[in-house]
Amino acid sequence: MSLTGGSLPPVLRGPVAFTGPADRYGNLAPLSADSVNAVQRVADLTDGLISTAPFTASAAQARGERTYQCDAHAVRLSRATGRSAFVVLDGMGATADVHHFVHRYAPLIAQGAVESGNPDQALRAARIAANADRQTGGVTATAVVAVLDARHPYVHIAWCGDSRAYRVSRFGAAIPLTADHVRAAAQLHRHGLPAGGRALRGWPASSLTAGPITQRFVEHRAMARFLLCTGGVYAPLERDRLGPILHLAESAKEAAAQCVREVTAAGGADPGNGTALVVDLHH
Known part of the structure; x- marks a missing residue:
């Protein structure tokens, strides 16, 4: 035509x-x-000018026994710049306000990250917006963001709180790429704070609205597959199942779905929200 x-x-x-x-x-x-x-x-x-996305991404979620899905994820791709952004948020709480917060801010952060190429900057911009928004009412979330730029050899990752990123080693191990910002469980007990499932591994000391934001760069050649996820996924799987799932799955879609299937099957005392976003890089 x-x-x-x-x-x-x-x-x-x-x-x-x-x-x-x-x-x-x-x-x-x-x-x-x-x-x-x-x-x-x-x-x-x-001929040769038609570009395809340098990755395949897929996400899966479990709501557990919660009324609301208070995790959110987003993916953005800019063919003009060759950048891609991947975001996972873990809402702190299980209310309707938290649900709306994470589903509003996940795409905003992804868009900011793909435009700037800087996930740290995107998180800080979201922090300013969230703190200035009177409708948030103290609602917040932890976050992990990754940016892939076809013109650069590194995946740029930034995070706040205890949402995590992992890469898969050639031997099938899940290697953490992030380090949680948490308050130790002992501190929670001293202050009389809840000691539920999340508190057992430490309560987040950082979120979109306050606390440290950390970033790092990982050479993308070392990452055939990586995972962004919330505590509802890594907590029940990290010890002995996360690596094998990510290593053996034939596709990003299968890996994300298997993570959520096994989380659901594991159940536990406090089954809550879980989100797995798996990205396969096309080298």
Whole structure:
């Protein structure tokens, strides 16, 4: 259609046939010789210029026994810049306000990260916005963000709180890429704070609204597959199942789904929200 002044064609995947117009019986006429030559010239000019996403990403979630899904995730890709952003938020609380907060801020952070190429900057911008927003009412979340830039050899990761990132080693181990910002469980007991499932591993000392934000760079050649997740996923799986799941799954979709299936099957005393976002890099 673009050759004849119509709208631009969509992205084409798989075999494509170019034909002339159909007659009243629906039979397609062959292209004229001039049209065939024009299509061939365009194909020759654009050969090798069509880009595809340098990754495959998939996410899966479990709500557990909570009324609301207070985890959120987002993925953004900019073909103009070659950058991609991946975000996972873990809401601190299990209310409707927390649900709306994380589902509002996850895409905002992803968009800011893909535009700037800097996940640390995107988290700090979200912090300013959240603290200035009177509707948040003290609601917050922990976060982990990763940015992949096709022009750079590193994946840029930033986080606050206890949402985590892992890469998979060649031997099938899940290697942590983040270090939790937490208050030790002993401190919680001294102050009389709840000692539920999350408190057993330490309560977050950082979130989108306050506390440290840390960043690091990881060479993407060392990461065929990486995972961003909330505590509802890594807590029951990290000891002996997370690595094998990520290593043996044939695709990002299968890996994310298997994480959530095993979390759901494990149950536990306090089954809550869990989110796994798995990214396969196409080297």
